[in-house]
Amino acid sequence: MREFIKNRMAFAALVFILAILTLAALAPFLTRYDPASTDSGSVLTAPSREHIFGTDRLGRDIFSRIAYGARISLAIGFIAVGIASLIGVLIGAIAGYYGGLIDYLLMRFVDIMLCFPVIFLILAVISLLEPSITNIMIIIGATGWMGIARLVRAEVLTLKERDFVSAAKVMGAKDSRIILRHLIPNAIAPVLVSATLGIGGAILMESALSFLGIGVQPPIPSWGNILMDGRSTLGVAWWLTVFPGLFILFTVLSYNILGEALRDILEPRLKE
Amino acid sequence: MTILEVKNLKVDFNVPGGIIHAVDGVSFDIERGKVFGIVGESGSGKTLTALSILRLISPPGNIAGGSVIFNGLDILRLDEKDLRGIRGSKISIVFQEPASSFNPVFTVGEQIVETIINHQGVDGDKAKALTLEYLDRVHIYEAKRIFYDYPHQLSGGTKQRAMIAMALVNSPELMILDEPTTALDVTIQAQVLDLLKEIIERDKLSVLFISHDFGIVSRMCDRVAVMRKGSIVETGATKQVLGDPRNEYTVSLLESVKALSS
Amino acid sequence: MNMVRCEDLKKHFSGTAGTVKALDGVSLEIGKGSFFGLVGESGCGKTTLGKIILGIIRPDSGRLFLETKKVQVVFQDPYNSLDPKMKIFDILAEGLIIQRSFEKPSFPRKRESKVWMPASAGMTETQNTKYEIEKVLGMVNLPNSALKKYPHQFSGGERQRIAIARAVITRPEFIVLDEPVSSLDVTIQLQVLNLLKDIQKRLDITCLFISHDLKVIKFICDKVAVMLRGRIVETGRAGDIYSSPAHPYTKALLKAAFYDNMKKYG
Numbered sequence: 001m002r003e004f005i006k007n008r009m010a011f012a013a014l015v016f017i018l019a020i021l022t023l024a025a026l027a028p029f030l031t032r033y034d035p036a037s038t039d040s041g042s043v044l045t046a047p048s049r050e051h052i053f054g055t056d057r058l059g060r061d062i063f064s065r066i067a068y069g070a071r072i073s074l075a076i077g078f079i080a081v082g083i084a085s086l087i088g089v090l091i092g093a094i095a096g097y098y099g100g101l102i103d104y105l106l107m108r109f110v111d112i113m114l115c116f117p118v119i120f121l122i123l124a125v126i127s128l129l130e131p132s133i134t135n136i137m138i139i140i141g142a143t144g145w146m147g148i149a150r151l152v153r154a155e156v157l158t159l160k161e162r163d164f165v166s167a168a169k170v171m172g173a174k175d176s177r178i179i180l181r182h183l184i185p186n187a188i189a190p191v192l193v194s195a196t197l198g199i200g201g202a203i204l205m206e207s208a209l210s211f212l213g214i215g216v217q218p219p220i221p222s223w224g225n226i227l228m229d230g231r232s233t234l235g236v237a238w239w240l241t242v243f244p245g246l247f248i249l250f251t252v253l254s255y256n257i258l259g260e261a262l263r264d265i266l267e268p269r270l271k272e
Numbered sequence: 273m274t275i276l277e278v279k280n281l282k283v284d285f286n287v288p289g290g291i292i293h294a295v296d297g298v299s300f301d302i303e304r305g306k307v308f309g310i311v312g313e314s315g316s317g318k319t320l321t322a323l324s325i326l327r328l329i330s331p332p333g334n335i336a337g338g339s340v341i342f343n344g345l346d347i348l349r350l351d352e353k354d355l356r357g358i359r360g361s362k363i364s365i366v367f368q369e370p371a372s373s374f375n376p377v378f379t380v381g382e383q384i385v386e387t388i389i390n391h392q393g394v395d396g397d398k399a400k401a402l403t404l405e406y407l408d409r410v411h412i413y414e415a416k417r418i419f420y421d422y423p424h425q426l427s428g429g430t431k432q433r434a435m436i437a438m439a440l441v442n443s444p445e446l447m448i449l450d451e452p453t454t455a456l457d458v459t460i461q462a463q464v465l466d467l468l469k470e471i472i473e474r475d476k477l478s479v480l481f482i483s484h485d486f487g488i489v490s491r492m493c494d495r496v497a498v499m500r501k502g503s504i505v506e507t508g509a510t511k512q513v514l515g516d517p518r519n520e521y522t523v524s525l526l527e528s529v530k531a532l533s534s
Numbered sequence: 535m536n537m538v539r540c541e542d543l544k545k546h547f548s549g550t551a552g553t554v555k556a557l558d559g560v561s562l563e564i565g566k567g568s569f570f571g572l573v574g575e576s577g578c579g580k581t582t583l584g585k586i587i588l589g590i591i592r593p594d595s596g597r598l599f600l601e602t603k604k605v606q607v608v609f610q611d612p613y614n615s616l617d618p619k620m621k622i623f624d625i626l627a628e629g630l631i632i633q634r635s636f637e638k639p640s641f642p643r644k645r646e647s648k649v650w651m652p653a654s655a656g657m658t659e660t661q662n663t664k665y666e667i668e669k670v671l672g673m674v675n676l677p678n679s680a681l682k683k684y685p686h687q688f689s690g691g692e693r694q695r696i697a698i699a700r701a702v703i704t705r706p707e708f709i710v711l712d713e714p715v716s717s718l719d720v721t722i723q724l725q726v727l728n729l730l731k732d733i734q735k736r737l738d739i740t741c742l743f744i745s746h747d748l749k750v751i752k753f754i755c756d757k758v759a760v761m762l763r764g765r766i767v768e769t770g771r772a773g774d775i776y777s778s779p780a781h782p783y784t785k786a787l788l789k790a791a792f793y794d795n796m797k798k799y800g
Contacts, residue, residue: 163615167700170588170607172632181628185619313719314690428576457575458746462790484719528724532749533792 010261013254020251024070033061035068035221044237054239056229062239066247069221073203073248076137076222080202081195083141088148089191093179095149096156107153110146118143119208126214136215140205148194155187189266197259200252207248223248275446275478276302276325281338283320283329294333295320296502302446307472307479309493309510311486313525316499318482319368322450324348325480326359342446361391364439368451370431373438374423381419384438391442406437411467429460433467440471447472450482465492486529490514498522536601537708537740538564538587543596545582556582557593558764564742564757566601569734571755571772572744573787578761580744584712587742602708606701610713612693616685622696623681626667629704634659670699673733691722695729702733710742715750727754748791752776760784 023030033051039059047054053062095106122139129135159165160183168178203223209215210224211231218225223244230240283295295317302308312318323329325340327347340347342363347355367373375383381403388399400419407415410433423431432452439447452468453461469492472479483489489496490510497507498519506519517523545557556579564570574580585591586598588607606629609615616625657665668678674695685693694714701709711730715723731754734741745751751758752772759769760781768781779785 163609163611164617166585166588166590167607167609167615167697168617168628169590170605171629171704172636173628177632181620182617186617313721458748459575459786459790486720525721528721531724532720532727532753 006261006264009257013257013261016250016254017258020070020247020254021074023067024074027064027067027071031061031064031067033064035060035064036219044233046237047239053243054237056226056237056240057233062226062243065221065226066223066244069223069226069244070247072133072216072220072222073206073224074251076133076140076206076216077199077202079137080140080144080206081198083138084145084198084202085148085191085195086145087142088145089152089184089187091145092149092152092154093156093184093187096153097160097175097179097183103153106149110149113143113146116143118205122205122209123212123214126209131209131214131217133216133220136206136209140202144198144202144205148191148198151190151194152184152187155190156183159183159186193259193263193266196255196262200255200259203248203252203255273304274301275304275342276480277339277341278321278325279339279341281321281324281340282336283317283324283333284336286332286334293336294502295324297338298499298502298504299338300497300504300507302478302480303495304478305476306494307481307492309481309483309489309496310499310504311483311489311496312499313484315501317502318484318499319450321499322365322448322480322482325448326363326365327355328365357391360387361442362444363446363448364442364444365448365450366432366435366439366452368454370428370435370455371423373435374431376423379420379422380426380434381421384434384441387438388441402441403437406441407434409440409471410434410437412437428456429464432456432460432464436464436468436471440475444477446478446480448480448482451484453488454484461488468492486514486526487533498525535566536563536599537566537568538562538601538742539599540583540587541597541599543583543586543593543598545579545586545591545593555764557586557596559596560761560764560766562759562766562769564740566740567738568757569731569741569743569755571751571758572742572761573746573748573751573758574761575746575787577763579764580746580761581712583761584710584742584744588710600708602706604704604706604708606704606706606709608694608697608701608709608711608714610716612690612697612717613685615697616693616700618685620684621681622683622685623667625685625696626670626681626700626703627663629700630663630666633704666703670703673702673736674699674729689722691718691726694718694726698726698729698733702737702739705737706739708740708742710744712744713746714743716745716747723750730754748787760787 037060039055041059042051042055043057043059045051045055051061051063053066055061056065091106091110095103121143125139126135165178165182168182206215206222207224207227210222211228213225213228215224216222218229226244227241230237230244234241278301279299281295281298282293285292285294298317298321300308310318310321320329320333324335325347327335329335335348338348342358345354347358350358374380381400384403384406385396385399388394388402389396392399394402404415404419407418412418412430412433418426418430418434426434436452449468453464456464465488471477481489481493493510495508496510496513497504498513498521499505500521506513506517506522513522514526517526540560540562543557543560544555547554547556558579560579560583562583572580572583582591586593587600588605667681671678671680676692676695676699680688680692680696685696688696697714714730715726718726727750730741733739743751743755755772757770758772758775759766760775760783761767762783768775768779768784775784776788779788
């Protein structure tokens with residue numbers, strides 16, 4: 001019974017994510033209005049047939065902004081997680097493979113990074129640099145690799161004792177070959193799970209930053225800064241808050257469910 | 273006098289690709305006081321057959337059909353309470369890996385005492401005395417010390433002897449031995465097999481002996497069944513099956529064994 | 535002429551249970567072309583000795599002489615010795631790729647250079663790789679269709695054959711086999727052993743065969759060394775050891791191994 005419900009949720013999550021991705025990819029074809037075009041005639045209008053999600057203070061169509069915003073928010077999510085995975089996999093594999101002092105130093109570095117309250121670190125960095133989309137991607141990625149590093153290190157620790165690694169060593173394989181060709185491909189499963197779950201986290205982080213005004217800067221739409229706009233008009237224009245909020249909620253939820261489903265598929269030993 | 277009658281036993285496995293008939297209609301009888309062997313290669317279904325007798329099959333496997341008649345009752349149709357009454361007392365089992373039947377968190381003594389109390393209802397002191405007696409019977413020379421040891425502190429051979437003691441302590445009518453010496457060193461194997469032979473003969477136990485090793489089966493069993501891919505291909509007295517095999521699979525199996533034994 | 539010579543090798547491991555003397559002064563000679571068996575029960579140190587000879591572990595003291603650098607290995611567990619994420623083609627090609635990287639200069643690096651290997655004059659590197667792989671696959675009686683598959687698609691015996699193919703493709707002069715047939719069914723054991731015998735003769739490779747199984751060692755080895763608790767207690771020609779063992783431990787091992795006296799069903 002539980003299996004059935006879990007499977008249905010995973011399927012629903014997958015469908016939702018595909019829908020959002022389609023929305024983002026085909027935004028120009030699915031929206032009627034340019035997300036940047038203002039219309040002082042229809043300022044703060046409630047959802048109607050012309051504007052299905054309503055309009056904001058400048059008369060911009062919310063649905064278009066959410067659709068185009070999806071591009072930004074999702075891209076940031078993917079690339080930030082990509083950066084985090086790259087850093088995490090390399091650090092984890094090197095620490096796990098070499099052990100000793102290298103492992104010790106790298107893991108202490110991980111510990112230090114984990115001690116930072118990430119939000120404040122990001123706030124500090126962003127306030128020093130300009131809040132460009134690239135910077136946001138990099139900083140979210142650079143502060144989210146630690147979990148992956150630990151996971152990969154743990155996998156590599158067991159993997160390096162396996163016979164096929166010893167066989168490669170006897171054949172004369174260099175360390176780089178062993179790490180890149182043998183260890184990392186076999187350690188990738190938990191990384192996929194972690195990365196999928198991480199996408200949700202990255203999207204949330206971006207939304208928070210944009211909401212605070214130091215993320216994606218207007219007029220470029222992102223789910224977070226639409227929320228920011230809606231803050232002051234919450235009482236009169238609920239649609240400015242509710243719709244982007246719901247999108248963030250369901251997207252992050254879907255990625256989390258998908259990540260859990262991936263975990264069930266890729267790590268069956270934990271199932272029992 | 274038949275003590276166990278297995279009729280058309282079937283065990284299926286539900287895997288993504290479909291259903292695997294791991295045990296596909298297996299039938300045999302075990303005579304009281306005799307040792308019946310099942311020999312086969314890996315994947316033949318011999319261990320699953322042994323586990324089915326005590327209904328120890330867990331998902332994705334399930335017992336799909338047949339009957340296992342013990343003392344007039346079909347074990348496969350008993351309710352949980354009666355089944356628990358049989359397991360560990362009337363029918364006991366010794367596994368290949370002693371690690372899997374001993375709980376690492378409790379001492380060896382505690383675990384044997386527990387099974388005695390569960391099945392015989394005697395008090396703690398009597399149970400302890402009985403435990404020590406049986407540990408001694410399986411030639412564990414420092415029974416008093418081993419009683420207080422944890423499983424991981426024992427050597428493979430000692431652990432296996434302790435498991436045999438645990439299997440005997442409730443005076444079972446039928447003992448199932450699933451590759452009891454495969455995980456042991458060769459010299460220890462010989463010792464444990466000698467021990468088993470001694471106990472089986474002295475207590476006139478009825479035994480189901482599972483092995484992949486023809487040589488061991490030839491020493492220990494009165495009758496033997498050869499299993500292949502879920503079915504029994506040949507049954508008979510050990511001397512006859514080994515000396516004059518009728519089935520071609522048995523013949524090829526024996527040839528490999530003899531080639532390595534010469 | 536010796537392929538391997540060990541002088542008084544010692545190795546200990548310290549763990550939570552105290553210090554274990556894995557090797558307590560082991561001296562050994564393996565002659566060129568021989569099929570040398572190293573037999574003993576678990577914990578005797580045979581695997582440790584094998585790993586030291588292979589260079590996977592360093593000894594604490596003592597000396598090791600290897601006549602060649604061309605060494606390969608076959609491990610026991612067919613489910614662990616092949617990279618589960620690699621296709622058979624790549625598993626077999628890896629040895630060649632590594633070997634070539636030693637022989638080629640790094641710069642300039644031509645895309646397809648002619649590699650000198652016996653019977654391959656005129657082939658490009660890619661063609662040569664394919665040729666050698668198919669040849670070695672044929673030696674172990676596996677079809678070319680196996681190349682596209684992954685290890686999990688094969689049985690234990692087939693995987694061991696792939697491991698053997700991987701070991702011989704670089705034409706080593708010395709192979710260490712650590713319990714190569716212990717995980718296999720008896721009928722498959724016989725097949726793989728016959729295959730090993732055949733390959734060893736054909737390619738004239740010196741082999742060190744480590745096993746706990748006296749029957750298997752008797753079947754395939756010409757010289758045998760018996761190990762007990764980190765020491766070699768007896769060495770000699772296989773025939774001699776089996777017919778007239780000198781050391782009491784060897785006698786006990788023989789008695790236990792041939793416990794079944796299947797001979798009477800001969």
